[in-house]
Amino acid sequence: MMADLSQFDPNGVSIPNNNLFGLPFNENDAQLIIIPVPWEVTVSSKAGTARAPEHIISASLQVDLYDSECSNSWKKGIFMNQVDKKILLKNDYLRKENELYLNFINTGEKVETNKFMQRTLKEVNEGCAMMNEWVYTQTKQQLDKDKKVALLGGDHSTPYGFIKALTEKHGSFGILQIDAHCDLRKSYEGLDFSHGSIMYNVLRDFPQISKLMQLGVRDYCEAEWNYICNSEFKVITYFEKELKERTYEGQTWQQITDEIISQLPDKIYISYDIDGLDPKLCPHTGTPVPGGFDMEQVNYIFKKIITSGREIIGFDLSETGISSDGWDENVGSRVLFKLCNLLLNQ
Numbered sequence: 001m002m003a004d005l006s007q008f009d010p011n012g013v014s015i016p017n018n019n020l021f022g023l024p025f026n027e028n029d030a031q032l033i034i035i036p037v038p039w040e041v042t043v044s045s046k047a048g049t050a051r052a053p054e055h056i057i058s059a060s061l062q063v064d065l066y067d068s069e070c071s072n073s074w075k076k077g078i079f080m081n082q083v084d085k086k087i088l089l090k091n092d093y094l095r096k097e098n099e100l101y102l103n104f105i106n107t108g109e110k111v112e113t114n115k116f117m118q119r120t121l122k123e124v125n126e127g128c129a130m131m132n133e134w135v136y137t138q139t140k141q142q143l144d145k146d147k148k149v150a151l152l153g154g155d156h157s158t159p160y161g162f163i164k165a166l167t168e169k170h171g172s173f174g175i176l177q178i179d180a181h182c183d184l185r186k187s188y189e190g191l192d193f194s195h196g197s198i199m200y201n202v203l204r205d206f207p208q209i210s211k212l213m214q215l216g217v218r219d220y221c222e223a224e225w226n227y228i229c230n231s232e233f234k235v236i237t238y239f240e241k242e243l244k245e246r247t248y249e250g251q252t253w254q255q256i257t258d259e260i261i262s263q264l265p266d267k268i269y270i271s272y273d274i275d276g277l278d279p280k281l282c283p284h285t286g287t288p289v290p291g292g293f294d295m296e297q298v299n300y301i302f303k304k305i306i307t308s309g310r311e312i313i314g315f316d317l318s319e320t321g322i323s324s325d326g327w328d329e330n331v332g333s334r335v336l337f338k339l340c341n342l343l344l345n346q
């Protein structure tokens with residue numbers, strides 16, 4: 001079903017009661033469905049990303065709809081589901097529980113010695129498993145209707161269930177991860193489904209993932225480094241330091257981009273942790289790290305992926321923070337619009 005756009009003025013002012021980007025679509029007539037996941041239970045530092053989907057909707061009304069590279073993409077329809085209030089409430093409760101637990105282990109105490117804390121940790125882990133199951137069901141439902149699907153976090157633990165649903169739909173594919181971190185930690189801080197373990201978890205559980213390409217990493221631990229070295233090139237990480245040094249020594253971004261893309265399989269899932277960008281663009285993200293990409297630098301890679309004939313099968317955007325002046329959400333909504341256009345432009 002196509003939406004009737006005859007009454008819609010894409011050059012006009014957005015109507016606030018409309019959906020994302022002020023677009024006049026609904027769940028039936030939109031080709032792309034975005035699933036918001038208001039979840040940041042395992043985030044130990046700054047809170048806020050669970051509220052990002054609601055904030056991004058408001059900020060998105062300021063995004064102009066003309067994208068010179070794929071000017072008709074949005075006309076295929078973009079619709080974001082309502083934020084699920086039950087998931088959000090569960091997040092708020094479990095985030096507090098997890099804070100108690102993290103404060104406890106940060107004092108050097110052992111969880112094995114404290115029954116109360118063992119129960120808290122169990123509750124957090126079960127809650128995260130429930131969220132994964134919920135995301136799986138939500139995204140699978142839409143994929144079964146032949147919709148294009150994307151996920152908006154929340155923290156970076158949120159896409160686990162979505163990636164599972166995609167392995168069932170597409171079989172083998174690669175993940176392109178934009179991130180300041182590797183997220184390859186095994187059970188970070190005793191948490192089964194931490195934002196710092198998302199790539200470890202999906203690589204462990206879904207052999208369909210043939211390649212993990214990480215770009216912009218600049219904060220990682222020795223175990224993660226060893227994981228990459230022992231992966232037999234299944235995980236390829238372009239560290240920020242290496243990328244910067246290569247450009248200092250005269251290599252162009254075009255050369256580096258071509259090299260990156262040549263190692264990617266035909267089908268690609270994009271996992272975009274906004275902290276891969278320079279923190280000037282995401283100051284309130286959960287774990288900001290100095291350095292990082294400019295938005296256009298990453299968009300250039302995406303554009304080249306499309307022109308190389310590869311297919312983008314879905315994406316998540318996670319870790320967007322919220323701020324009093326709306327800056328993080330403003331950037332987040334622009335990254336999101338570009339990703340939506342890419343997904344629809346094929």
Ligand SMILES: [Mn+2]
Pocket residue numbers: 156179180181183195273
């Ligand atoms: Mn991440």
